[in-house]
Amino acid sequence: MKIFIDSANTEEVKKYIMWGLCQGVTTNPSICLKCGVKGGMEGIKKRTIEIARLINPLPVSAEVTSDDMEEVMAQAREYSRWAENIAIKITITDRQGNSLLPAIYKLTKEGISINVTTMLTFNQAILAARALKSGRERAFQKPKYSFISIFAGRISEEYGANHAFEVIKNVRDWLDFHKYEEIEIIVGSVRSQENVELWSRSGAHILTIPPEVLGKCLASARTKETVEQFIGDAKKAMEELGGGAQ
Numbered sequence: 001m002k003i004f005i006d007s008a009n010t011e012e013v014k015k016y017i018m019w020g021l022c023q024g025v026t027t028n029p030s031i032c033l034k035c036g037v038k039g040g041m042e043g044i045k046k047r048t049i050e051i052a053r054l055i056n057p058l059p060v061s062a063e064v065t066s067d068d069m070e071e072v073m074a075q076a077r078e079y080s081r082w083a084e085n086i087a088i089k090i091t092i093t094d095r096q097g098n099s100l101l102p103a104i105y106k107l108t109k110e111g112i113s114i115n116v117t118t119m120l121t122f123n124q125a126i127l128a129a130r131a132l133k134s135g136r137e138r139a140f141q142k143p144k145y146s147f148i149s150i151f152a153g154r155i156s157e158e159y160g161a162n163h164a165f166e167v168i169k170n171v172r173d174w175l176d177f178h179k180y181e182e183i184e185i186i187v188g189s190v191r192s193q194e195n196v197e198l199w200s201r202s203g204a205h206i207l208t209i210p211p212e213v214l215g216k217c218l219a220s221a222r223t224k225e226t227v228e229q230f231i232g233d234a235k236k237a238m239e240e241l242g243g244g245a246q
């Protein structure tokens, strides 16, 4: 399983690269806002390119700012020129629930990497996977990435974390059974360490984790206590050997 950083904060991304815990980055308009990205579309472009360079050749996902089919396609084509390692996030439907799969299929046929986002059900995920696979089969040059993003935290808010686990697991089983090797599940909207622990075992290819949650995953009072004990005993052992602690 890979870990992506769910953030547009370059300092946090840098930090987790250093920890060996960043195999990609996901952003969206709300994340950009929260991370203080200013200057509208130009600001989003600048920050996305910055992150793309930082993690190259790993993927960064950037989301279109519209749910109008024509605008979605125009923006996706434009974003895809910003850097080679950008996957364009497109919501599975528009605000009225109309399908955006025609754009997803067409752009994939054009060789553009798409991350189909805001999915909360098994059916949405397998239909997105099918559209991506159809697009890839007809693409002259295959996209580098094809992602399907399941918003497990939002599923949990309605049906509980175990139901979210079942949805992810069933989608993974379905992808494996039908040999959709080139489509990867990203589990998003991760809210806690407990979510990380549960959904890491669901079969997700990728968990995208906000920095504040990832940071807490190392926390354990007993680990701190144990390190304290080891350092103390190491000092004593060194003193007994007459070498002094390092």
Ligand code: E4P
Pocket (backbone or CB within 6 Å): 006, 026, 027, 028, 030, 031, 149, 151, 153, 154, 186, 187, 188, 189, 190, 208
């Ligand atoms: C994933 O790619 C999304 O950016 C993110 O996880 C959405 O989470 P939210 O439910 O916190 O908005």
